Amino acid sequence: MLELRHVSFSVPDENGTKNTKEILKDINLVIDEQKFVVITGPNGGGKSTLAKLIAGIEKPTSGQIFFNGQDITDWDITKRAQNGIGYAFQQPVRFKGITVMDLLCLAAGNKKLDKCVVCQYLSEVGLCAENYINREVDASLSGGELKRIEIATIVARKNTELALFDEPEAGIDLWSFHKLIKVFERMHDQKQSILIISHQERILNIADEIVLIADGTVRKVGTKEEVLPELMDVVGNCKFYKEEV
Numbered sequence: 001m002l003e004l005r006h007v008s009f010s011v012p013d014e015n016g017t018k019n020t021k022e023i024l025k026d027i028n029l030v031i032d033e034q035k036f037v038v039i040t041g042p043n044g045g046g047k048s049t050l051a052k053l054i055a056g057i058e059k060p061t062s063g064q065i066f067f068n069g070q071d072i073t074d075w076d077i078t079k080r081a082q083n084g085i086g087y088a089f090q091q092p093v094r095f096k097g098i099t100v101m102d103l104l105c106l107a108a109g110n111k112k113l114d115k116c117v118v119c120q121y122l123s124e125v126g127l128c129a130e131n132y133i134n135r136e137v138d139a140s141l142s143g144g145e146l147k148r149i150e151i152a153t154i155v156a157r158k159n160t161e162l163a164l165f166d167e168p169e170a171g172i173d174l175w176s177f178h179k180l181i182k183v184f185e186r187m188h189d190q191k192q193s194i195l196i197i198s199h200q201e202r203i204l205n206i207a208d209e210i211v212l213i214a215d216g217t218v219r220k221v222g223t224k225e226e227v228l229p230e231l232m233d234v235v236g237n238c239k240f241y242k243e244e245v
């Protein structure tokens, strides 16, 4: 189980003053074991920042994060990954000189994986293994290809108890998106907790629980039926959206 207690996150103000900008404000959230939770909300509301705090990329300015009862607030991303928290970036990182095969072997705990196992991981995310297995994870890959390879690394990581995905649908074609939904459903069936940041209705449809984040706060936690009207309200009242209409 993951628990955030009074978590806030601020950054120095861009204007070079001594003021700070509060991005997340007093977040209290519990993600139960084996739950499929989707975080949604308007752009700039703080979703990715929250995912980075959970993954250990950023550290809260105040508050605590607990995972299976242990205070992990001071753990870095590596220690959290070793202890079962897997994270897929909104914009995945490229690794020049490392092939897709190498990356999946690393993800599986630096084990030598059988070629057909790697092929299976790749086909699960909609990639033809033959074309990708020996490719370098470098700038020659498109954004969507890279995203799918990164999701395959989470599938390959066998000790993942909580898998975090930041907008997995971004840049992915419809057919691959359909496959991705299947990957998430299978992970859920295998009793992993899944936390996905998404705006996609098909992902919202399969969530056990939806968390609405807006303006750095948790606005609502509940089922799709409970949360969607509130989301429409938040978006409708957002001055940026209004200006565009």
Ligand SMILES: Nc1ncnc2c1ncn2[C@@H]1O[C@H](COP(=O)(O)OP(=O)(O)OP(=O)(O)O)[C@@H](O)[C@H]1O
Residues within 6 Å of the ligand: 011, 023, 041, 042, 043, 044, 045, 046, 047, 048, 049, 050
């Ligand atoms: N390091 C930082 N320095 C300054 N501002 C930041 C920093 N990180 C995030 N922000 C700001 O905090 C707010 C929340 O950003 P975040 O990326 O968490 O939003 P989001 O809900 O994931 O948005 P989107 O749906 O567009 O991906 C934004 O206004 C962003 O510009």
